[in-house]
Amino acid sequence: MRARTLVKYLVYWLAVTGCSALADAQTADSPAFKALTFFAALPARDTGSLLRTLRPPRISAEAHARALSVLPESGELQPDRAERAKLAMLNDVLIYHERDQVFEVKVIDLPQAAVGLHQRAVLLISRPALRLLSGVELRALVAHEIGHDYFWHEFEETLAHGDRRGRQELELKCDGIAVLTLLALGSDPAPLIDGLGKLTRFNEMLGATANAGDYPQLQERQRFMNALRELARP
Numbered sequence: 001m002r003a004r005t006l007v008k009y010l011v012y013w014l015a016v017t018g019c020s021a022l023a024d025a026q027t028a029d030s031p032a033f034k035a036l037t038f039f040a041a042l043p044a045r046d047t048g049s050l051l052r053t054l055r056p057p058r059i060s061a062e063a064h065a066r067a068l069s070v071l072p073e074s075g076e077l078q079p080d081r082a083e084r085a086k087l088a089m090l091n092d093v094l095i096y097h098e099r100d101q102v103f104e105v106k107v108i109d110l111p112q113a114a115v116g117l118h119q120r121a122v123l124l125i126s127r128p129a130l131r132l133l134s135g136v137e138l139r140a141l142v143a144h145e146i147g148h149d150y151f152w153h154e155f156e157e158t159l160a161h162g163d164r165r166g167r168q169e170l171e172l173k174c175d176g177i178a179v180l181t182l183l184a185l186g187s188d189p190a191p192l193i194d195g196l197g198k199l200t201r202f203n204e205m206l207g208a209t210a211n212a213g214d215y216p217q218l219q220e221r222q223r224f225m226n227a228l229r230e231l232a233r234p
Contacts, residue, residue, distance in 0.1 A: 031165055031216060032224045035172035039180075039228055047184040047232060051097070051177070054150055058102050059120045067119035068104070077107045077127055089135040090123075092185060093143050113202040117145040120152055132202055136187070137195030143181040144192060147174030167214045172224050179228050189229060193222050 027033055042050055059067075079087060087105060094100040103123050110126035115138070118124050123145060125138070133141065148155055151170050158166040179189040197218055203209065216224070 029165075031169035031172055032220055034169050035176060035224060036227055036231070038173060039176050040231055047180050051180055051184065054177075055097065056150060056152070058098070063119070064102070064121045067121035071106075071118070071122065075109045077109050079107050079130070083107065083127075083130050086130060086133070086135045086138055087125075089139050090142050093139055093146065093181060096181060096185060097146050097149075099146060099149070112206060112208045113199045115141045115145055115199070117148045120149050128202065129199060132198050133195050134191070136191040137198065139187075140178055140182060140189065140192035141195045141199075143178035144174045146181070147177030150174075150177055164213055168216045171215055172221065175221055175225055176228050179225050180232060183229070183232060189225060193218065193225060196221065 042053075087107075090105065091100065094103060103117075103121065105123045105125065107130055108124050108126055111128065112126060113129040113132050114124070114126045115129050116124045123142060129141075130138065148170075151173055154166075155170055157163070158170060175192065178192050182189045182192070200218060
């Protein structure tokens, strides 16, 4: 796809999904525009092949062991029966990305509602998040965290340089991996934004908003997901 055609296509989709930033002369520098450009510029193919092409090699056994070694010795919780049922819903996403034998899943004692990927080796899920989210919402958020495995080195660079706009772009790209994953599995991506909204509201009530500026606004994420979903239509 030629660059000019690509830009026109992206402007069209961002416009029909209500992105007010299109009126800004700096649209091409917006995190949402850059993230959508990334996916639009990939060679046209089915979603499964696209994700396999992007998928990075698994981390080494040595790196996996190092990631586990730096976790605190205390703070891991044992899930109850209902929580185990939710965690079991993650299996198809992990298998799809060939990470079922790579990622360990740990429930942790943390007041915030959080789901995160530690050093490409461990999915950390706080108990408030596990109890707050439905199974399909948790599954969608884990698909987002798997996206961080795809862009791990870029993620570390944005942290090292305090690059908030770069971090926002990466969060949107991880949303994109989640959307494509759920579509490939025949699932509705809508629980992703629903789950993100629940976590955001819960943490806002706690006053846990110190790094809120690292993340795109929920409305921007919704518009991006809608645009990518249309872009991915056969």
